[in-house]
Amino acid sequence: MMKKTYIWLFASVLCMASCVDYDDTTQTVDVDVHLLMPKEFISTDYEGHTVTLSQSGGQSQQALTDADGIAHFKGVIPDVYTLTTSWNLTSDAYKQYTGDDQVNDGAVVSGTLVNSLIGTEALTTLQLPTQLSISRSLVISKVYYAGTKNDANRNYNADQYIELYNQSDNTIDVAGLCIGIVESDSKGWSTDYLNAEHPDSTALKQIFRFPDATKEIAPGGTVVIANSAIDHSTAGSASSPNLLDADYDVNDTRTRNAFINNPAVPDMEVLYSFSASLNYMNLLSGGPNSIVIFRASEDEIAAWPLIYAYGKTKGSQYKLMPNAVITDAVEILKYTNRGTVDVDTKRLVNSLDAGYTYINSVTGYNGETVVRKISNRTGKDGHKILTDTNNSSADFEVITAAKPRNYDY
Numbered sequence: 001m002m003k004k005t006y007i008w009l010f011a012s013v014l015c016m017a018s019c020v021d022y023d024d025t026t027q028t029v030d031v032d033v034h035l036l037m038p039k040e041f042i043s044t045d046y047e048g049h050t051v052t053l054s055q056s057g058g059q060s061q062q063a064l065t066d067a068d069g070i071a072h073f074k075g076v077i078p079d080v081y082t083l084t085t086s087w088n089l090t091s092d093a094y095k096q097y098t099g100d101d102q103v104n105d106g107a108v109v110s111g112t113l114v115n116s117l118i119g120t121e122a123l124t125t126l127q128l129p130t131q132l133s134i135s136r137s138l139v140i141s142k143v144y145y146a147g148t149k150n151d152a153n154r155n156y157n158a159d160q161y162i163e164l165y166n167q168s169d170n171t172i173d174v175a176g177l178c179i180g181i182v183e184s185d186s187k188g189w190s191t192d193y194l195n196a197e198h199p200d201s202t203a204l205k206q207i208f209r210f211p212d213a214t215k216e217i218a219p220g221g222t223v224v225i226a227n228s229a230i231d232h233s234t235a236g237s238a239s240s241p242n243l244l245d246a247d248y249d250v251n252d253t254r255t256r257n258a259f260i261n262n263p264a265v266p267d268m269e270v271l272y273s274f275s276a277s278l279n280y281m282n283l284l285s286g287g288p289n290s291i292v293i294f295r296a297s298e299d300e301i302a303a304w305p306l307i308y309a310y311g312k313t314k315g316s317q318y319k320l321m322p323n324a325v326i327t328d329a330v331e332i333l334k335y336t337n338r339g340t341v342d343v344d345t346k347r348l349v350n351s352l353d354a355g356y357t358y359i360n361s362v363t364g365y366n367g368e369t370v371v372r373k374i375s376n377r378t379g380k381d382g383h384k385i386l387t388d389t390n391n392s393s394a395d396f397e398v399i400t401a402a403k404p405r406n407y408d409y
Contacts, residue, residue: 031073031118032125033083035065038109038132041097049109051085051128054393056340078120082343083128084355086110086389088135098132106135108390110354114343131351133390138172140291140330141165141222141372141386142402145283146364148237155365158259159232159240160283162225162291163404165372166217167388169380174215174223178271178301180204181282182290182347183318185309191349193310202292202326202348203307203318205274206282208250209298211266215247220383222405223247227280229262239367239401246404252280271301274316285364287334288345292352294325323352330392331356332370355393369402371409 033051037044046069053073054060063071089107094100111130118124141164147157162179166172183189183205194201208225217223229249232240243249244262251267252259259280261267270279283289306317331353334342341358359368372395373387384407387395399409 026077027120028075028077029118029121030123031076032123033063033071033073034125034127035069035071035085035111036127036129037069038130040100040132042099044097049085049087051083052394054082054084055079056082076118076124078118081116081118082393083113083116083126084111084391084393085128085130086354086391086394088389108133108135108388110350110390112350112354112391112393114346129350131354131390133351135167136328136388137166137168137170138174138177138217138293139165139167139328139372139386139388140293141407142369142404143283143289143291143330143332144241144369144402145285145287145289145332146359146361146366146368147285148240148367149365150236150240151238155285156232156236156240157283157285157365158228159236159243160227160281161241161243161246161404162281164217164223164225164293165386165407166219166221167379167385169219171219172217174210174217175212176295177210178294178296179208179225179268180292180294180319180321181206181208182288182292183274183309183316184284184288184290184345184347185316187309187311188345189307189310189318189347190344191346194347195349198307198320200323200349201320202323202352204272204292204321205316205318206270206278207272207301207319208281209269209271210248211269213266219379219381224404225249225268225281226265227252227283228259229265230260235260237367241402241404243404250280254280271298272319274318284334286362287332287358287364288342288347289332290330290347290353291332292321292326292329292348294321294327296321296325300325323349326352329353330370330396332392333358335360335362337362353390353392355391355395357392357396357398359398367400368398369400370396371399371402373397374407374409 051071150156226246229246
């Protein structure tokens, strides 16, 4: 009887082993992404547009749309993905597709869909809406906010700066132009909240204005705005930028640990700050630090309403700016200790920036700069044209120890 029991148990184990699927390879699926063209289009060419499918860990794959505007992806691992697309339109194509003959610099079509769950269905179909934006002449080209470690291995961020670049073939006067730093409250105005309660608006924590004195930027030229226009390679770290030739800085009036003001460099005007004690550019070393540039009069800005952080009725207040005045924007998000980007900190709607950029540090102080990529196009005089598809995920890259005004990277 005991022998029969052993035989039965042995046979049962064999049966169980034969029934277990030891192939733990994840089942892949197919994904079709259907582009929805901008509402302004009266006609279009659906074929040949690149769609990118990206996982949070950084892996991505691309496919081109067919004549029906569908990008077909094969062998996709079920996960949460971000979908992006962007392409440039010439001025002639813009006129053809929109019927608008008043724009001469062309435009950009772009779209982003974040946190899209692709499950185990054999075929998943997703729709990717796109937006249309006019190409810009003056763009945000570099944002150095991380700071670095000084020679004593202490955190150093007095060397932060923002750089703008003239893409166009014409001289641009930046007098009266404004730079806005988007609010970065931990319970701030995400794009979902803005769209629900304040559509077509962006909340700013600070607004800086270029003085009225004429400041002309030649084609391919730059304008550098520093928190402290000194040589930080001697004051801070050897890898810090020399900002002695910055065009503007700010006059930090803090009584302790204030940034050094260079009296030989014109000061930016502070039109608004969420904190009376913070009249320098409040760039967070680890992010987020989304930036916009725009033109509006002081009276217009004064009339913009003030709002609290989302869900709050007290504390810091932010200026609610209409998106229509923005001429360029870059979404800079925060890198997390999970090795991913915190997309919940996205503040700019897709029509302003369909993607985002970031440095590879949670707290910063690693010397990295987010810089706009160089395109393969040049201006009439041979100056470089920077990549501008209205999608910072495609337009920007990260460089360590980038130099102001240098575009040979």
